[in-house]
Amino acid sequence: MPITLRLIHLYSFLEDCYNRELEQECQRFSPNQYQEFTDVEILTCYFWGILEDEKFKIKSIHSHISKYWLDWFPSLPGYVAFNTRLNRLSGVLPHLLNLVLQEFASSTSIDKDYLIDSFPIMLCKHKKGKVAPELADKTYSASKKLYYYGIKLHCLGIRQEDKMPLPNYVTFTQASCHDSTPFKQILSHFNYCSIFGDKAYFGKEMTQILNKQHCQLLHPIKKIKGEGQLNTYINQAHKNLWGKAVSTIRQPIECLFNWIIDKTDIQNASKVRSTKGLLVHAYGKIIAACLLTFGF
Numbered sequence: 461m462p463i464t465l466r467l468i469h470l471y472s473f474l475e476d477c478y479n480r481e482l483e484q485e486c487q488r489f490s491p492n493q494y495q496e497f498t499d500v501e502i503l504t505c506y507f508w509g510i511l512e513d514e515k516f517k518i519k520s521i522h523s524h525i526s527k528y529w530l531d532w533f534p535s536l537p538g539y540v541a542f543n544t545r546l547n548r549l550s551g552v553l554p555h556l557l558n559l560v561l562q563e564f565a566s567s568t569s570i571d572k573d574y575l576i577d578s579f580p581i582m583l584c585k586h587k588k589g590k591v592a593p594e595l596a597d598k599t600y601s602a603s604k605k606l607y608y609y610g611i612k613l614h615c616l617g618i619r620q621e622d623k624m625p626l627p628n629y630v631t632f633t634q635a636s637c638h639d640s641t642p643f644k645q646i647l648s649h650f651n652y653c654s655i656f657g658d659k660a661y662f663g664k665e666m667t668q669i670l671n672k673q674h675c676q677l678l679h680p681i682k683k684i685k686g687e688g689q690l691n692t693y694i695n696q697a698h699k700n701l702w703g704k705a706v707s708t709i710r711q712p713i714e715c716l717f718n719w720i721i722d723k724t725d726i727q728n729a730s731k732v733r734s735t736k737g738l739l740v741h742a743y744g745k746i747i748a749a750c751l752l753t754f755g756f
Contacts (some may be wrong), residue, residue: 464653466512467532470751471504477559478503481551496535502545505558510748516725518740547736553743557630560750560753564626570651573619575713576630576661578639579603579721581632581742583612584727594736599636609744610635612657614642616712619656624716632703632742640666650675656710677707720749 462470462527478500486499507528509521522539530536537545580601583589588598589609598609612635617625617652631642641661647666655661670677681704721727726745732738 463512466527467504470508470511471500474503474556475500475506475595477556480553481559485555486549497533497537499545499549499552501533502542502549505536505542506546506744506747507751510745511751512726514617514723516728516745517731518546519663536656540704547734547738549557550736550739550743552692553739553747557743557747557750560747560754561630563625564628564750564754573623574616574650574653574655575619575710576614576643576655576657577710577713577717578612578614579610579717579727580608580610581727582608582633583732584609591732592738595632595634595735595738596635599634599702601635608635611738612637612639612725613742614639614748615713615716616643617647617716619709619712623712624719625713626753627716627746630746648672652728654678658707658708658710678709680706720746722753724749 476576483500494602505525506518506521509515513521513524513528515521515524518636519539521535522542525533526536548622583596585608586604587607587609589596596609596611598607600607611632612630614633615627616629618628619625629646633642639658640663644666645659647669650670650673655670655675655677656679657679661677661679667677681699724745725740726749729738729741732741
């Protein structure tokens, strides 16, 4: 598809989402001030910069649009106004993510196998930050082997054979939130399926609930406290083989996370300076990753 048609396709998709739902979520600070440059154009410029030109910072996106795409956006405001208006649309982006995932799920055949995991989005490392304290906090990342201040992305993906999983549910929490907490909120949505996670999702309560819904939660086996040295040795071979099998099936979601980080730089939020800026960074980048999955 020619590049101009891709831009038109992106604009049309965002305009449809805006007219269906997003318009009701926008706070219009001055109804008459922004008639020449609409909210849909702001969103189109932002996502176009990430999707097509791999610009990850808002200033870089604005500069690129101003330099190469000004004929398509002749009323493009200055950088400060562009950034301010984008931040004002931060509350719209969670709703846009839901619309994108709904569109995504409607065109996907679900094979009843799910992969679940999370990864950190870091505002700063090794110290307590001051940005967005109502959304972010400090914790230790075992995978990164460091303390960081930020938030955490949780993703549930539909397993595909020899491919990356397809995102089906995405949410964000404080960094210190346990991986299983968001998962517990959507347990009722599962029936007759298998879910693969790591040791963080181990729990008798969740397992019992899912079993009643004819689901199975598969994860590496945790060491049981007070098991005894003899039983530990006897069961170790079984635990190792089981853990290796589950980890092999879970590997594609790690590949998905690495792909998302490479394509959007979502994990690096060190330039964010406000709560609204963090929302734009987190939701904007994951929406861009989902759109890339669709072929935009």
